[in-house]
Amino acid sequence: xxDTHPAIRVSEIFGPTIQGEGVLIGLPTVFVRTGGCDYRxxxxxxxxxxxxQFRHEWEMMSSDAVWQNVVALSGGxxxxxxxxGGNPAIQPLGALIKRxxxxxxxxxxxxxxxxxREWFAELDVLVVSxxxxxxxxxxxxxxxxxxxxxxQDKPQIVLKLVIFDETDYSFAKEAAARFPRLPVYLxxxxxxxxxxxxxxxxxxxxxxxxxxxxxVDSVTRDRWxxxxxxxxxxxxxxxxxxxx
Amino acid sequence: xxDTHPAIRVSEIFGPTIQGEGVLIGLPTVFVRTGGCDYRxxxxxxxxxxxxQFRHEWEMMSSDAVWQNVVALSGGxxxxxxxxGGNPAIQPLGALIKRxxxxxxxxxxxxxxxxxREWFAELDVLVVSxxxxxxxxxxxxxxxxxxxxxxQDKPQIVLKLVIFDETDYSFAKEAAARFPRLPVYLxxxxxxxxxxxxxxxxxxxxxxxxxxxxxVDSVTRDRWxxxxxxxxxxxxxxxxxxxx
Numbered sequence: 199x200x201d202t203h204p205a206i207r208v209s210e211i212f213g214p215t216i217q218g219e220g221v222l223i224g225l226p227t228v229f230v231r232t233g234g235c236d237y238r239x240x241x242x243x244x245x246x247x248x249x250x251q252f253r254h255e256w257e258m259m260s261s262d263a264v265w266q267n268v269v270a271l272s273g274g275x276x277x278x279x280x281x282x283g284g285n286p287a288i289q290p291l292g293a294l295i296k297r298x299x300x301x302x303x304x305x306x307x308x309x310x311x312x313x314x315r316e317w318f319a320e321l322d323v324l325v326v327s328x329x330x331x332x333x334x335x336x337x338x339x340x341x342x343x344x345x346x347x348x349x350q351d352k353p354q355i356v357l358k359l360v361i362f363d364e365t366d367y368s369f370a371k372e373a374a375a376r377f378p379r380l381p382v383y384l385x386x387x388x389x390x391x392x393x394x395x396x397x398x399x400x401x402x403x404x405x406x407x408x409x410x411x412x413x414v415d416s417v418t419r420d421r422w423x424x425x426x427x428x429x430x431x432x433x434x435x436x437x438x439x440x441x442x
Numbered sequence: 443x444x445d446t447h448p449a450i451r452v453s454e455i456f457g458p459t460i461q462g463e464g465v466l467i468g469l470p471t472v473f474v475r476t477g478g479c480d481y482r483x484x485x486x487x488x489x490x491x492x493x494x495q496f497r498h499e500w501e502m503m504s505s506d507a508v509w510q511n512v513v514a515l516s517g518g519x520x521x522x523x524x525x526x527g528g529n530p531a532i533q534p535l536g537a538l539i540k541r542x543x544x545x546x547x548x549x550x551x552x553x554x555x556x557x558x559r560e561w562f563a564e565l566d567v568l569v570v571s572x573x574x575x576x577x578x579x580x581x582x583x584x585x586x587x588x589x590x591x592x593x594q595d596k597p598q599i600v601l602k603l604v605i606f607d608e609t610d611y612s613f614a615k616e617a618a619a620r621f622p623r624l625p626v627y628l629x630x631x632x633x634x635x636x637x638x639x640x641x642x643x644x645x646x647x648x649x650x651x652x653x654x655x656x657x658v659d660s661v662t663r664d665r666w667x668x669x670x671x672x673x674x675x676x677x678x679x680x681x682x683x684x685x686x
Contacts (some may be wrong), residue, residue, distance in 0.1 A: 256636055
């Protein structure tokens, strides 16, 4: 069968395992992690899918080939496919989503909201994660707004904010105030992100949990009762190990 | 003001803190924990609200008095109120729910599904948690079915299953098969539950997380892709401490 769709740059495909964070936390998922990113967050926890020095690990794959991998990992039984990165929005994922939908699979995409795609409207879940000041990136709110416009209210849309400090917390409040209709998920950042090539590098789970407690204290003190506060379960379970 | 409604037997009212488990995980919540239970699970993690030897800690309170406590804790700002126990279904909670709804509050109830109440239809979220074989309790499926009938599809209804071993896991599958339309949440049991009166008794978080990993392996191996697997966040954060 000929696949005329443009190729997808893939860093890794793995699973099923549970989604470790955000609105789908706990749900069995196959992850398609694409390679490449238009951002370079100071605390990036997926450098192996972002930094071009790891591009030798990335592979250009047809939608067909990616799809066959997802089917093999899930035994052909429909489940939630999580499209992550890097920034998966810079890859041509529309054909993959269409193909999976035909077989009853669902698709969630997580992006910082810096690149708009028409196929956002085909997603089941769109997680937009504006990067806070600690990332050293700049958020373009107009582009994030355009992402929501592209989605046309078709997928479930949520905001996810990674938070390291008070400044990030204020940023999260600003983001929530800009989009009052959207559910908000707050997540304590991992200040001990993986070193690519050394997945056994230590993770300071105690430190992350202290940040989690502080976040819980902050939202309850401020009576921000609509926000959900969730840690990264996979980090608590498996540290920085890849492929789980 | 006269309150003609029957009194509620209360073990504790605390919060706001985040909901630690299940469908509302991470959401800021005030907990109203009622006293008394028609079950006596072998591994009960809330004995202080179940065992009658602690009834001197319980208080008969009017709906008004409970409501004033919730308002004070939440600063009058609407949030999710979690009705737990013990078995909160044996208490007269309809008037409290009505009063809170008038002010924009929402109510989630968690019960084993052994007692049916008309006011289940007034809830926003009904979590039914049939107790697995390891609890040494017997589940009456007809009564659980009657709970769902009473709810009349008005609240969001979910199943939550606590799991300690393979037998419990099979029970969870049976429960899910009986109610195929309901979302299912699986939760590794805490084999080191609190000793009432000693909230500093050690918790084997590593052991709970091992059970969590085994559960993740089980659902992915069996391709049970609809189930969500979530640990008790509050135990990971605060051990067996009460009031958080």
